[in-house]
Amino acid sequence: MENGNKRLAVLVGCNYPNTPHELNGCINNVLAMRDVLVKRYGFNHNHIELLTNAPGSLVMPTGANIKKALDQMLKKAEPGDVVFLQYSRHGTKIPSAKPGHPFRQDEAVVPCDFNLITELFGADASHKFNIHPHELDSSESLRTEEGILLSGCQANETSADMNPMMTGGKAYRAFSNAVQMVLKDHLGSLSNKEVMLLARKSLEAGDFAQHPCLYCSDENAYAPFLWQPQGSGL
Incomplete structure (x- = not known):
């Protein structure tokens, strides 16, 4: 791979x-x-x-x-x-x-x-690690770079723990668990934006108040998450 x-x-x-x-x-x-x-x-x-x-x-x-x-x-x-x-x-x-x-x-x-x-x-x-916000409602013009960041919540929010009763007795952070569930349920290649939006949808369904954010250039928002090649899902 x-x-x-x-x-x-x-x-x-x-x-x-x-x-x-x-x-x-x-x-x-x-x-x-x-x-x-x-x-x-x-x-x-x-x-x-x-x-x-x-x-x-x-x-x-x-x-x-x-x-x-x-x-x-x-x-x-x-x-x-x-x-x-x-x-x-x-x-x-x-x-x-x-x-x-x-x-x-x-x-x-x-x-x-x-x-x-x-x-x-x-x-x-390296400039590849200088990352900037890519938000659905952002109007601020930002310089394009190569870094990509998925954050579990907005700057004025906090990220929650999952109730272990919801995750087979193990404790997980809510956003990380949501990302892992998204990847488990979608074996094909997903873009960074798709991962973030699906994780956000999962958290909303679980009544979590946090709103995950994607920070990157517009181009990298549509790049495959972790550069997974098309058709390489397990």
């Missing part, structure tokens, strides 16, 4: 156990996605870096380890490769440190050591 190009992934799941911020489904999310990547999208196990704070985990999702894993993945990547990051965890907003923006807030991801990461890819990073 790789056709000479590598498929690389970093999967980060952080449940924050025994803290006031504890989540339940993040680790199950990334384990389920790892299976999807290998079985459906042709990823090699050796090209998937898994970081979770499950008991006995080999690599904990600390701020330093996440940055190291991403840096190593990007150093391996070459033109034509597929690079995938899943980050199932808490996010937050902090006052911007950039001059001239006194009221701006920057988004940050929250590793298991609560060492906030405000910038995964610096100013010198």
Whole structure:
């Protein structure tokens, strides 16, 4: 399925156990996605870096380890490769440190050591990872780039956990579970936009208040999710 190009992934799941911020489904999310990547999208196990704070985990999702894993993945990547990051965890907003923006807030991801990461890819990073919003009702003109991001909710919302009674006794994050169910029910190639819209429809049917968003160029909105070739569904 790789056709000479590598498929690389970093999967980060952080449940924050025994803290006031504890989540339940993040680790199950990334384990389920790892299976999807290998079985459906042709990823090699050796090209998937898994970081979770499950008991006995080999690599904990600390701020330093996440940055190291991403840096190593990007150093391996070459033109034509597929690079995938899943980050199932808490996010937050902090006052911007950039001059001239006194009221701006920057988004940050929250590793298991609560060492906030405000910038995964610096100013010198490849343009392919500088991503912009592609929303159905967006009127803002944005520069076209190559990065693609599916987010579980809008910036002013929070992403929910699934009730384990709804998922065979296992806890999952609602959006990640919706994406995996969409892929299970549609074995043919789906565009990034189709995955997002179908996941949003699934969440609405389950009475979840969050609204998933797709951030990318118009061109990539219609590109196959994870560049699955036509007719390669299992």
